[in-house]
Amino acid sequence: MSDSSYLDWPFFEERHRSLARDAEAWAAAHAESVHGDDLDRDCRSLVQALGTDGWLAHVVAGRAYGGAGETIDTRGICLIRETLARHSGLADFVFAMQGLGSGAISLAGTPAQKERFLAPVASGRAIAAFALSEPDAGSDVGAMACAAVAQGDDYVIDGEKTWISNGASPTSTSSSRAPASRVTAVRRASRPKARAASRPSSSKPRRRDWRSPSASA
């Protein structure tokens, strides 16, 4: 057990202390040493376990959509993440990535998008992603060239993305080229419009081709 005296700091409330204790107990029981030969399988089972046991509810805003509260509690997220990370880097990664995808929809999604995507992410039935980085645009968000163009009832996403964690999973959000406060494109497993062509096998960024049909998770 790590030093948890920081929980007495004034900006934590009793609900945070309780959350941290629960997270510690859960992680010790479920997340310890989850890292076998099949990384994808381990990630999927962690998503399901975190969803089933209620932890992913914390990355979704709105109780109507499966969230733990009406807004995302950043202090709670920090406590859950540091606890998961101490037990399993993979568990923290899974938790953080669900939040990267659901955070954008929680903050700026339409009611229909929230209805459709947030509850599955909160329950662990859907895997989320967030596709910002491109070969020529990382920190420099204004240099993004990928565009989401409305075509009938769908958006066609045209461009290249790179380094997209969970990019081959069935449900993901793209921030694309638009005001930062808007979720501009959401693709679905049932009618995928893009695919991740390859998984980077080294620590160097590789280009991903997002122009042809997709993978499933």
Ligand SMILES: Cc1cc2nc3c(=O)[nH]c(=O)nc-3n(C[C@H](O)[C@H](O)[C@H](O)COP(=O)(O)OP(=O)(O)OC[C@H]3O[C@@H](n4cnc5c(N)ncnc54)[C@H](O)[C@@H]3O)c2cc1C
């Ligand atoms: C394991 C992993 C997973 C990732 N998953 C995702 C994901 O899921 N979705 C996603 O969108 N991206 C993802 N990324 C991409 C990551 O977020 C990018 O690496 C990041 O956006 C930085 O972009 P870049 O690599 O092009 O670096 P650059 O933007 O080129 O920056 C290079 C360096 O220059 C510095 N720098 C940049 N601009 C300035 C400035 N104005 N002033 C001073 N210094 C500056 C940066 O701090 C950095 O040190 C992932 C990366 C990794 C390593």
